[in-house]
Amino acid sequence: MRIFETLADASQFARSRQHSATSAGQEEEGELWRYLRETTDFSHQLGQAYRFEDYLQGVPSTSPPYVSAALDSRQEATSRRAMALALKALAVTHGPEQARHALVLVHLVNFLADTGQLDDFADFFTHRLDYAPLAMASFATREEAEAWLKELEEPPSPARILIGDRYYLAWYSREDGSQDIARDFTIEPYIEELTARGIPPNSPSFQSRKEAESWLASHPASPFAFLSLAGEYYFAVHHKRLRRHTLHPVALSLSEWAAEKEAAKRQPSQRRTVRQSQ
Known part of the structure; x- marks a missing residue:
């Protein structure tokens, strides 16, 4: 390392x-x-x-x-x-x-x-x-991403990728040959901060994702924008290099980010408990 x-x-x-x-x-x-x-x-x-x-x-x-x-x-x-x-x-x-x-x-x-x-x-x-946080590749499923990672002669060390609408971290250790793909909470802090400032009341509204993506194609977020999809708020992220948008449900993203932060707080105390029991 x-x-x-x-x-x-x-x-x-x-x-x-x-x-x-x-x-x-x-x-x-x-x-x-x-x-x-x-x-x-x-x-x-x-x-x-x-x-x-x-x-x-x-x-x-x-x-x-x-x-x-x-x-x-x-x-x-x-x-x-x-x-x-x-x-x-x-x-x-x-x-x-x-x-x-x-x-x-x-x-x-x-x-x-x-x-x-x-x-x-x-x-x-x-x-x-x-620009949004940089992602080097985009995949529809985790299986596609894992196949891509295994086929690379020199896998990333590490790099963010997109699987569906979520960020992941693809990594490889040259020292022991291990590799994995793990969830990366990189966009959630942006959603938390911008939501706290207030979602614009005039955010565009759509009934389907297809409608939203069609609109975003000619109105790309720069790099972020809120929109309403079937009555639920989403955070649209423009990935210029990958020529696509991701759509992040605001309520779910905030909930998952809160759980991730809570888990991070517990980890140090859990490690102390393990050391004390040894």
């Missing part, structure tokens, strides 16, 4: 630098540190931790560090300026641990450039608040 710790440490390093730059009024530098920080999140959300780990094995160990030639052809300068900032941090950072974090950020930008993902990342970075 070391690669996950590596990405987490690099993200925290970039976050700290972003905070320092923003606090000093250096907004442009702060945005570049956010860019670098979100390369870790993008790679993690798309289940590419092990792919990045493999990429690192082929990166030449040179001084100064390798910089992808793909960056030279970029029309926009953000990726190049972010790379320059990471290289500068590497050069002036004191201590081997901090230097390792900066070098990981250098390699992440190279990784996205060499694997042709800079445009996808730029879209993620620029429009993140306009």
